[in-house]
Amino acid sequence: MSDPTPTPGALPLTERVRLEALRYASGEEAVTYIAIMRLFTGEIAGLLSDQSAAEVRASLVEQGFELDTDTVDDRLSYLVEHGNLARSPRETEARSLREYLQNRSRYQLTQRGEMVHRFVEELLGYSDTAREVSTEMLGGILAGLGDLDRLDEAAIAVADPDGLARSIGTLFAQFERLVSSTRDFYTYLSQVLVRYDLDRDEFQAFKTVLLDYLQRFVDEIGRHMPQLSDVLVWVEPRVPALCARANSGARLQGVDGSVARRTQGLDPADWSGLHAWFVGGAGRDSDAAGVRRLATDAMRALLVNLRRIATGRREQSRYGDMLTLASWFHTADDDTAHALWAAAFGLYSCRHLAFAADDDADPVPATASWWRTPSADVPVALRRHGARTIRGRAGRRDDYSAAKAARIAERERAERERAAALAEIARHRGALGTARISDRARAELLDLYSRAMVGNGRPLRDGATASVDVGPVEGAPGGWRLTVSRTPGAGTVLTSPAGRLELCDLTVSVEPASWEEERASWEKDASWEKEQEGTG
Incomplete structure (x- = not known):
């Protein structure tokens, strides 16, 4: 069944019908409906049983609910209409007309009703407490x-x-x-x-x-x-x-011949x-x-x-104050609650006396009802902070120069450590194979490896490569590139003080960003060695 004229952005009719199964838990008689659903879902034996309105009423009476059989039957019919229960097809055996009228309808739990009530019980038992991540x-x-x-x-x-x-x-x-x-x-x-x-x-x-x-x-x-x-x-x-x-x-098949979900x-x-x-x-x-x-x-x-x-708690939440005020209202009688309301919010009963305004520049008298008068100009300090007095000179500004300098120094130290780690990786030119590096260099290498694999966007096949470019560092003024290649049978082993990392069937290589700059660097190193030999 589908909605003949669906509205754009609206839920289909079938989904709206399914959501009707949640109504019983949020209505005025939610306590009664939840108690009825617990009779059908509370024990495993209730899942394959059916119950009449008289049997349900007897169980509810034991729990302290004073309901007659007709009212219970109405509640059960409501749950049937919304898909939580279904009428049992089993025929009832009655020895009298009275017994037949009491047991003429029997009810059983539906799959949708069991799932919805399981969620309802989980929500009722939920508490706003911290839960650890299952690492x-x-x-x-x-x-x-x-x-x-x-x-x-x-x-x-x-x-x-x-x-x-x-x-x-x-x-x-x-x-x-x-x-x-x-x-x-x-x-x-x-x-x-x-x-x-x-x-x-x-x-x-x-x-x-x-x-x-x-x-x-x-x-x-x-x-x-x-x-x-x-x-x-x-x-x-x-x-x-x-x-x-x-x-x-062996698979379970439904009555319609379809294979059950697994x-x-x-x-x-x-x-x-x-x-x-x-x-x-x-x-x-x-x-x-x-x-x-x-x-x-x-x-x-x-x-x-x-x-x-x-900075002195300039932004404050009134959450705790409102909870305290609500608890006072909860325990107060009627007269005390009215007095508390007037004291907390300053809203007294209306008493308006009409007389002409004294000031010709302001034609609205001070006793006029705010319901029919224009909005008054309220100073910013009074409107936002409730301050009626004129403020004095501005307070001394807080000096955060020491904190800023400490954060800048901390940031520079982290950048130096990262640059040293990248330079350490850059010194391993070519395929890493089996290499020993520091923990900091290992962390930076794993970060570059992750960026290379994410940038590739798909699994590496045999012979495929993924790479990421790195800016200039000490020993590689032209920058360098980390390349990950799929090489079945060959891998990369990295050893650091934190442990041993093995990448199976993956070769990690360090290559210069441009071979011209690398060749110039090698020639410069060679000329320097010749000068040293001549000097010697």
Whole structure:
């Protein structure tokens, strides 16, 4: 069924009908409807059972709901109309007319109703607390992809379909846990960072936890991202064969003959989300790299809060004050609430006395109702800050020169370290092969490798290359280029104090940006050596 005249931008009729299943949880009788749905979904035995209105009423009475059978039957009919329940086709056996009238309609749970109520219960049990990112799933995802990568076409053809489906299902379950926990963490983070009612102690505790946790999170992403990207590229050509073999086992078919849905990951289309998260696409960076950028944005927002606190809390949130005032209203009686309202907002009952204005320049008297009079000119200080007194001289400006100098020195030191790391990489001319470099140079090399792979936009095939240009550094005045080549059977091994990084079937080379500048540099070095020999 479809909408005969759909409006541009509007939801189709079928989707609007599906959303009707959420109505019971937001209406005036939501408590009763939720209690009824819990009777059908609370225990596993209720999923395959049907109940009459009298049976539902008896269960509700035990919970303290005083409803008659006709009212319960109306509630059940409402849930049937919106797709949460369905009338059972089972015939009832009655020994009297009264029993038949009570049990003439029996109700059972629908698939849509069970899914909607599961979401409702999850929302009711949700709390606005921090949730850690499941970074431990990165190692499991890498191990699962590694196991699938070791299966060639012959191994896939003889693999156990159920075992293969179990491996793929586990892999995607871990990926879903990682993605959902990352979204929850950043959602919670955004709610805290925009608050202006954090005092110094709260800010100090939050800053320490945030900086430490975010740094570890970003390090975990950076450590696993290159390996996961490479393994995904290797597994991608065999994804259709893997899914076909996993789906070759015994399958459940619906009453209409269609094959039932299976675990996520057993359809080749499901792998696009995994690929987009760790590899990206043409002109699009990976979601994992976006997560690292969000960490930088969080640090920037943290500095905004720090600047607000350091400047004397000029921007303040009244969130805490409003909560306190609301609690007073909640516990006050009627007379006290009116007095509290007048004291808090200055809004008293209307008492207007009309008389002529004393000032001819202002024809509107001070006692005229604001409902029918033009807007008054209110000074900026009074309108924004509520200050009625004339302000004195401006206060002394804060001196941030020391803080600025410290930040500039810190930035220059970071640039020098980066330039030294790039110069160290540039000294390894040609294919790196097996090289030993510092931790800083290893980090810069992985960043350049990631930029080269993202700029290529597609997996490297045999003989294909991806490169990224680097500006002039010490030892390479004309700049240099990092090139990543697909070379089956040959790889690159980088050793640093932090560990050993091995790139299988990939050759990383350092080449000058222009061979003319490189040749001039070599000739200059040769002439200098001859001068030294002549001097000697």
